[in-house]
Amino acid sequence: MQEPLKFAYWVPNVSGGLVTSTIEQRTDWGFEYNRKLAQTAENNGFEYALSQIRYMASYGADHQHEATAFSLALGLATERLKVIAAVHPGLWEPSVLAKWVATADHLTNGRLAVNVVSGWLKAEFTAMGQPWLEHDERYRRSNEFIRVLREIWTSDGGAEFAGDFYRIRDFDLKPRPVDVPGRPHPEIFQGGNSTAARYNGGTVSDWYFSNGKDYDGFSEQVEEVLGHAKTAERLQPVRFGLNGFMIARDGEKEARDTLREIIEKANRPAVEGFRDAVQQAGNSTGDKRGMWADSSFEDLVQYNDGFRTQLIGTPEQIADRAIEYKRRGANLLLLGFLHFQEEVEYFGAKVLPIVREKEAELAAREPQLTTV
Ligand SMILES: Cc1cc2nc3c(=O)[nH]c(=O)nc-3n(C[C@H](O)[C@H](O)[C@H](O)COP(=O)(O)O)c2cc1C
Numbered sequence: 311m312q313e314p315l316k317f318a319y320w321v322p323n324v325s326g327g328l329v330t331s332t333i334e335q336r337t338d339w340g341f342e343y344n345r346k347l348a349q350t351a352e353n354n355g356f357e358y359a360l361s362q363i364r365y366m367a368s369y370g371a372d373h374q375h376e377a378t379a380f381s382l383a384l385g386l387a388t389e390r391l392k393v394i395a396a397v398h399p400g401l402w403e404p405s406v407l408a409k410w411v412a413t414a415d416h417l418t419n420g421r422l423a424v425n426v427v428s429g430w431l432k433a434e435f436t437a438m439g440q441p442w443l444e445h446d447e448r449y450r451r452s453n454e455f456i457r458v459l460r461e462i463w464t465s466d467g468g469a470e471f472a473g474d475f476y477r478i479r480d481f482d483l484k485p486r487p488v489d490v491p492g493r494p495h496p497e498i499f500q501g502g503n504s505t506a507a508r509y510n511g512g513t514v515s516d517w518y519f520s521n522g523k524d525y526d527g528f529s530e531q532v533e534e535v536l537g538h539a540k541t542a543e544r545l546q547p548v549r550f551g552l553n554g555f556m557i558a559r560d561g562e563k564e565a566r567d568t569l570r571e572i573i574e575k576a577n578r579p580a581v582e583g584f585r586d587a588v589q590q591a592g593n594s595t596g597d598k599r600g601m602w603a604d605s606s607f608e609d610l611v612q613y614n615d616g617f618r619t620q621l622i623g624t625p626e627q628i629a630d631r632a633i634e635y636k637r638r639g640a641n642l643l644l645l646g647f648l649h650f651q652e653e654v655e656y657f658g659a660k661v662l663p664i665v666r667e668k669e670a671e672l673a674a675r676e677p678q679l680t681t682v
Contacts (some may be wrong), residue, residue, distance in 0.1 A: 314666065315636050315642070315669060317357060317358070317643055318360050318644045318645070319359055319654060320646045321348075321384065323361050323374060324339055326369075329612050333575045333648070335649065336648070336652065339371075339374070339375065341380075345383070347650055348387055348388050354657060356391065357642075358391070358392045358394055361375075361380045362374070363396035365438065366434050369583065369584040369587075369613055381393040382417065382418070385414065385417070385421050385422060388421075391421065392421045393421060393422060393423065396425040396501070398427055400429060404454075404458035404476055404478075408462040409483065412483055412487045415488050419488060423498070424497075424498055425499040425501055426499070428452045445506065445595050446595065450475070452500070456500070457514055459495075459498060460514070463486065463494075463496065468482055469482070494546065498517070499519055500515035500517065508538065509538050511548060512540075512542060513538050513539070515548070518548055520552045522555065522609075522614055522618040524620070525634060528635060528640070532639035535550070550641050553616050554619030555616030555622075557647075558621070558656060559624065561624065568648065576608075584610055584613060585605075585607075588605075612646065621645070625664050630668070632665050632668075
């Protein structure tokens with residue numbers, strides 16, 4: 311909590327923008343746009359960029375660039391930005407990924423990270439001829455996958471692992487990833503909100519990524535994940551990232567009107583199609599508690615429930631919310647925008663300075679603050 315709040319942005323490496331709406335979105339999924347955006351982002355307070363992985367058109371995104379290749383290219387085009395590439399266990403072999411990341415980490419001087427996503431789109435797996443495991447089995451596989459990555463990256467010599475999904479025997483990785491002070495190995499993020507995802511967040515991943523949530527929805531997850539972390543053998547404490555779609559405007563009315571227009575112009579068939587597809591996520595679990603299980607039509611117009619975080623209004627209003635999420639345990643806010651390039655600049659110029667001021671006030675007011 312003593313550390314400044316960190317910021318990440320969603321790399322728009324899929325077409326169609328971050329909201330499924332016909333409202334104008336000044337963004338582009340191509341590399342030229344993304345290269346400039348990454349450079350702008352690292353100069354405007356962003357420490358991380360998260361590349362998404364989709365293998366097939368879904369939810370209005372007709373074209374998509376693969377996440378690991380794209381992340382590496384962005385890492386090479388920047389100097390300080392850390393790039394997080396989404397990867398699916400089941401599609402990647404952990405040893406191959408461990409090797410790929412080690413090389414990419416050297417190419418970027420220790421700035422490569424992964425987001426382990428367990429998969430929600432069954433059509434994607436079946437189209438590629440891959441078996442589709444039941445929800446909690448997918449997370450059990452992800453748990454092993456992360457442990458294998460850690461074992462390979464940190465073991466001194468032959469890595470060993472024997473699990474239900476993966477076996478590694480005397481695997482020697484040379485070179486190991488870059489030795490970055492305070493980082494035992496390339497960071498491992500994990501996206502997902504179900505009971506199984508929370509367990510993995512607390513026990514094996516470095517970062518737990520939450521979908522967009524209101525204050526209580528976020529706190530409730532933090533508490534549960536920290537509960538798992540208490541009894542786990544961890545190299546470092548678990549950290550929390552929270553998704554939010556930011557609409558920062560000089561006036562509150564302008565920001566609210568923009569949200570209204572996004573929803574009014576929603577691409578209904580695509581949103582409804584998405585609602586059907588995500589039944590394979592939280593809703594397919596015994597306790598029906600995962601991501602999207604209780605999302606409304608409006609929520610789903612931003613596919614990671616980003617409106618729920620309510621980072622919508624003036625810079626001052628947004629900074630207040632950011633600080634409250636920090637009080638509740640957020641280490642990082644993951645942001646999406648309508649017009650990426652210009653709004654990332656607006657964030658750096660108008661929102662970030664107020665966040666930093668309010669953080670200093672918070673530290674003076676509540677110096678002992680840990681998670682509330
Ligand atoms: C921040 C974040 C990023 C994600 N990125 C991807 C992605 O790039 N590709 C993907 O297939 N799923 C992605 N997911 C989906 C998750 O891996 C998971 O399938 C989904 O959150 C459902 O989780 P649940 O079943 O635990 O509720 C992401 C989730 C979050 C929260």
